[in-house]
Amino acid sequence: MADKALSFSLADFFFNDSPDVLTPPSDFQSWIEHPKIQSAMGLFGQQLLAAPRADTEVLSSFDGKRRKVINMTSYNYLGLSTHPEVIQAAKEALDIYGLGASGAPLLSGTFDLHVKFARQLAEFKQKEDCLLFSSGLGGNVGAIQGLLRKGDMFVLDEKCHKSLIDGGTLSGAKMLFFSHNDPVSLEAMLEKCKGKRVLVAFEGVYSMDGDLVRLPEILKVCAHYKAATYIDEAHSTLMFGANGRGVGEHFGLEHDIGVSFGTFSKSFGGVGGFVCSNARIIAYLKGYSSPWNFSCAPSPPVVGGLMKALEVATRDSSLRDLLWKNVAYLKKGLQDLKLDLGKSESQVIPIIIGSSGEKLIQFAYEIQRRGLFLQPVDFPAVPADSRRFRISVSTQFTKEQMDTALNIIEDVIAKGLRA
C-alpha cells in the first residue's frame, strides 16, 4: 500500500478486521502514518483563531504559523454569526437564562424562549408546528428515525446528507437511493415501494454541488405515488425565496411538502436544527425522536441569538440581495477563469479539479500560503473523478477580497490545472 497511499481513502477502512475492537484495522495505521496522508490530513481540523468572518486568522498546520486569511470556507453565508445585534441578543439571553438548558425538553429543558422561537419558525415556514434540536445532524436523524419504522420505505436522492442516511439506518426502514435529481429514477424506486408507507427525501440546495432540487418534477412523481415528502433546506433557508423561506418558496411549492427541515449552523450563524410539519406529527415526534427527547435542549444564549438572526434576515431582503450580488460577481470571475463550477445555482460554488488527489492537496496548501482559506473536498465525500474546492459565498465579502481570492485561484488552480 505504501506506494499508492493516495489511492486509498477513509472509504477503504470502514470495516475493521482487527480482533480487538479497540484496535483499528492493521493497514489503517500504516496508511494514516504515511507522509503523503499525514500531509493531506494536516489540512483538516486546522484551528481558526478568530470568528468565522470573511477575514479571519488560522493556525496553519503545515508551518505552525498564524496566518491572516480571506475565509471562503465557513458557512456564515449571511454574516449572522458575527452580526452585532445577534451577538447582543445572545449576551442578553445568557444573562437571563445562563449557559445551558440543564435538561431534556420534556422535563426541565423547555424555556419560554424555546417555545417562542419554535412558534416563530413554524410561522416563518408556514407549517403548523416546529421542533428545535441542539444539533442539525441530530434534527435529521431524529426526524427520520421518529417517522419511519421497519417495513417502511425511505427513498432518498443519492446526494442526500449523511444525517438523513443515518436516520434511515436507525429507523430500520428499507432505503432506496434514486439518481441525483432524476424524476425517472425516482419513479422506478417508487414502483418498488407500492403497498408500503414511503417517505421521499431531497435537499433544497445540495451541499457539495450547489445545485437545486428539481422540485416541480420531483413533487409531481411523489404526488402520483402518494408518497410523503421531506425537504432538507440546510443550505437554502433564509436565502432562497422572496421571503427567505427556502427553495420550497422559491418554486412556490412549499405547501406541497410534508416536512421542512433546516439547520441553524449555516445562514443562521449558530448551531442546531429544526423540523417543521403538521402539529399532529410534531406531537408524535416528541415521543419518538431520540435526539430531541433524550438530549439537552438547545443552549439559551444560542437560541436568543438565533431569534435575532431570524429577525435580522427577514425584516427586509438586504442580506439576501447582497449575498446574490456577491455570488454573481464571484461566479463571473470564476467562469472567466474557465474553471469547472459544476451545475451550481447557489451560494455554494464548487471548483472541480478532477481526479488527482495530489493536485488537490498541493493546491490547497499553496492557496493557504497565499492567504486564502478554501478547504479541499476529497473522495469519498465527493466522487473520485471530481475532487474539488467548495466556496461558501458570504455577504461579508468585499469586492477587494473577492478580487484577491480570484487572483489566488487563478495563479494556483487555473494555472496549475493547465500546467
Add this chain to the structure above:
Amino acid sequence: MTKEAVIEVIKKNIAANSDDIDAASIDPQKSMKDYGANSLDMIEVVSTSMRELKIKVPRSELTDINNIDELAVKFLEYVNKGNG
C-alpha cells in the same frame, strides 16, 4: 482462481445481504443497483467479498464499475497480483 469463482463469491454476498434474492438468479451482467442494492449495501458486499478473497482494492478504483462482471474482473486483477 477464475473469474467465475470470483463472481460466485460476489453473488453469495449479494444474496447474504438481501432478504429476497437468490444467488443463483443473479445475472453478472447486471449491477447490484438492479437488484435493489443501495450504496450502503454495495459497500457491505464489496467489503465482505474483498475480505473473503483476501484483497484490498481502493474504493477510488471502483467508481467506474458498471456491473458484477466488471467488479469480478477488477477483483481478479488483485487476486492474481497477490493482494493490493
